[in-house]
Amino acid sequence: MSGSVLVTGGAGYIGTHICVALIEAGFTVSVLDNYYNSNPVSLDRVAHITGQSLARIQGDVRDHKTLSDALQQSGATAVIHCAGLKAVSESVQEPLHYYDHNVVGTLRLLEAMAQCQVKTLIFSSSATVYGNPQFLPLTEEHPLAPTNPYGHSKLMVEKMLRDVFTADPSWRIGMLRYFNPVGAHPSGLIGEDPQGLPNNLLPFVAQVAIGRHPVLNIWGDDYDTPDGTGVRDYVHVTDLAKGHLCALQQLAASKTGHCTAINLGTGTGYSVLDVVRAFEQASGQSVPYRIMPRRPGDVATCFASPQLAQQLLGWQAQQDLLAMCTDAWRWQSDNPQGYTNAL
Numbered sequence: 001m002s003g004s005v006l007v008t009g010g011a012g013y014i015g016t017h018i019c020v021a022l023i024e025a026g027f028t029v030s031v032l033d034n035y036y037n038s039n040p041v042s043l044d045r046v047a048h049i050t051g052q053s054l055a056r057i058q059g060d061v062r063d064h065k066t067l068s069d070a071l072q073q074s075g076a077t078a079v080i081h082c083a084g085l086k087a088v089s090e091s092v093q094e095p096l097h098y099y100d101h102n103v104v105g106t107l108r109l110l111e112a113m114a115q116c117q118v119k120t121l122i123f124s125s126s127a128t129v130y131g132n133p134q135f136l137p138l139t140e141e142h143p144l145a146p147t148n149p150y151g152h153s154k155l156m157v158e159k160m161l162r163d164v165f166t167a168d169p170s171w172r173i174g175m176l177r178y179f180n181p182v183g184a185h186p187s188g189l190i191g192e193d194p195q196g197l198p199n200n201l202l203p204f205v206a207q208v209a210i211g212r213h214p215v216l217n218i219w220g221d222d223y224d225t226p227d228g229t230g231v232r233d234y235v236h237v238t239d240l241a242k243g244h245l246c247a248l249q250q251l252a253a254s255k256t257g258h259c260t261a262i263n264l265g266t267g268t269g270y271s272v273l274d275v276v277r278a279f280e281q282a283s284g285q286s287v288p289y290r291i292m293p294r295r296p297g298d299v300a301t302c303f304a305s306p307q308l309a310q311q312l313l314g315w316q317a318q319q320d321l322l323a324m325c326t327d328a329w330r331w332q333s334d335n336p337q338g339y340t341n342a343l
């Protein structure tokens, strides 16, 4: 495969893994990122893994000129739009901040893409658009009823993309709804580097295993699940990255425009205790935990139907929970402070 792709938010957790997959598949990659929640060292690591350089533009997706310059200079024929904010609780405290980065940022991007006649886009959406599951597994037809501003911002963008496509059906748009991305590149050179106390389970478990925190708080063991703890669809970030390649390939090969939402998950749910046990096995470390009250807003169980991804993209996640934990542990133990102080 060849061609030039602009990855917004490409210095972040998922973006770096997408950049590696794109470069290894033969694409020329440019990254636009304001490093709001990332460290440019991550892109040095991408270059190290792939043995190839990539163009970097430090800038904000809310800035029209930055975007049109980036599109023109890169010669991109497609954009993978990962830039955005993602912390649910922060979005409740600062909703306008989330609408600004996530909704306004995408609006500006679409304007610049239309102006530059670049009409192929893959958008980082989220399973959060479904809200509380009314049935499982979650298919793409499940009602969309997010329960927080972060989720609302993702759904607003999906609606905006559908409207853009209705007005101009030559657009080729893939809205990929990620379930719970975890793990790291097998090299141990790139991975998730949360700033401050991690909200998400896997990075917290990894930091307990490395000794940065004494104990994991498990938010509730009285759910209607096999062991009482919450069940989620964890998907390896390198599998997720491959899903973007498959989507890009499909959009490029298609003779007509598209605007399609597709789940990226494994279809299998694991409980918090399953994750703790797998992580202990992968790391050889113990992960002490204590049971705490439920976290407000959490649901008991959430997992994807991955059938549409298989049918439309020929994509299926390959890696199991042990591989996810093994790679997360390699990243954590090789980089105990993430990219901070890294060379």
Ligand code: NAD
Pocket: 008, 009, 010, 011, 012, 013, 014, 015, 032, 033, 034, 035, 036, 037, 038, 039, 059, 060, 061, 062, 081, 082, 083, 084, 085, 086, 101, 105, 124, 125, 126, 127, 178, 179, 180, 181
């Ligand atoms: P991340 O924070 O690691 O990466 C996002 C990147 O976007 C960062 O490098 C950040 O600096 C950049 N960014 C943010 N606002 C920007 C702006 N206005 N202009 C330019 N760059 C900006 O997050 P991630 O986990 O890699 O997530 C990537 C995307 O996937 C996000 O849109 C997120 O909402 C979505 N997503 C993530 C998850 C998850 O659990 N990680 C789940 C579902 C969806």
Ligand code: UFG
Pocket: 086, 087, 088, 126, 127, 128, 178, 179, 180, 199, 200, 201, 202, 204, 216, 217, 218, 219, 220, 229, 230, 231, 232, 272, 295, 298
């Ligand atoms: N959990 C703990 N202790 C922790 C952290 C999490 O017990 O310290 C539990 C949660 O209660 C839940 C499970 O681990 O049962 C997973 O929690 P995460 O915070 O890792 O993930 P969520 O499923 O809550 O949320 C993630 C993303 C959201 C996205 C959502 C939808 O963080 O942005 O998936 O797929 F909206």
